[in-house]
Amino acid sequence: MIPSIVEARGPLARINPVAKLAAAFLIAFPLIVSVDWVSGVTALLLEIPLFMLSGIGWRRFWLRTLPVWIAAPLTGVTIALYGQESGRVYADFLLITISDGSLELAAATFFRVLAIALPGVVLFADVDPTDLADGLSQRAKLPARFVLGALGGLRLVGLLISDWRELETARRARGVADQGRIRRLIGMGFALVVLAIRRGSHLATAMESRAFGADTARSWARESRWGGGEWLLMAAGVVISATAITVSVQTGWYNPIFGR
Structure with missing residues (x-):
């Protein structure tokens, strides 16, 4: 089972997970x-x-962020080898062309992947699915x-x-697991799907019997609190985005994808 309670550090x-989600979106959108x-x-x-205040x-x-640090350089290398050619060409072999334009685009992609992905990973490191x-x-x-319904399914993952x-x-x-590895994996995968469907059906029936699907307004065991901290986090997301775009425009590097 997925832990339902994570100690805040x-x-x-x-902070309310919705505010974290909104802050991550506010940071990511201008960079996209x-x-x-x-x-x-x-x-x-x-x-x-923000990373320091997260307390992780x-x-x-x-x-937690290791996959991001692996994916970002790989993405940058791919763009450097196959990105748009412009300026001085440093290498040209078959489909591979390394130029000033591809290197610039690779650097932009590398830092954008880090700036977009890291806040989402860090801010949601200690989020309780029920709170979300x-x-x-x-x-x-x-x-x-x-x-x-999504929460119930997540709890069963x-x-x-x-x-x-x-x-x-x-x-x-x-004595049927020592040979035929591919056949064994296919059989176990099919059995796992059957078990998942059966357990999902039982969960859906149990939730329906407790009126989870009723159209009337429902009550909540825990109130989702919202206060000054949530507004401050969202404001921080706006400040980060606005500052990043302002610095980019002032230095002449701003390159909107819709104006290309």
């Missing part, structure tokens, strides 16, 4: 519509205080039936690993 840990390295670097530097610790920070569901229903006004291990143990006990 930093000032941002108890502009392709330049200046705005990415500026946003990345301004995000450092540097060891957890590097472990409460916030989406009570504050973002999303349909409660959809949100609670952790059981898939246990089911897989039980299936593997049972098959080994019957």
Whole structure:
């Protein structure tokens, strides 16, 4: 099962998850519509205080964000090799062309990936799925039936690993797990899908019997709180985005994708 309660460790840990989601979007949107390295670097530097206030610790920070640090350089290398050619050409072989334009675009992509992905990973490192569901229903006004259904499904994701291990143990006990690896994986995968569908049906029936699908306004066991901290976090997202775009425009590097 996925843990339902995570101990808050930093000032941002108890912020409403909806505010974290909004802040991540506010930071990402201006970076998506502009392709330049200046705005990415500026946003990345301004995000450092958010990383420190999250309280996840540097060891957890590097472990949680490791996929981002792997994906960003790989993306940059791909753009450098196959990006748009312009300016001085440094290498040209078959489909590979390394030029000033491709290197500039690679640097912009690298920093934009970091500036967009890191806040989302860090801000949601200690988010309780139940708190997120409460916030989406009570504050973002999303349909409660959809949100609670997604929450119920998410709570069961952790059981898939246990089911897989039980299936593997049972098959080994019957002596059918030592040969035919591909056939074994296909059989176990099919069995896991059947178990997931059966458990999902039971969960849906249980939720329906408790009136989770009723059209009337429902009550909530926990109130999704919203205060000054949430507004400050969203304001920080606006400041980071506005500053990044302003610096990019003032330095002459601003390159909107819609104006290309």
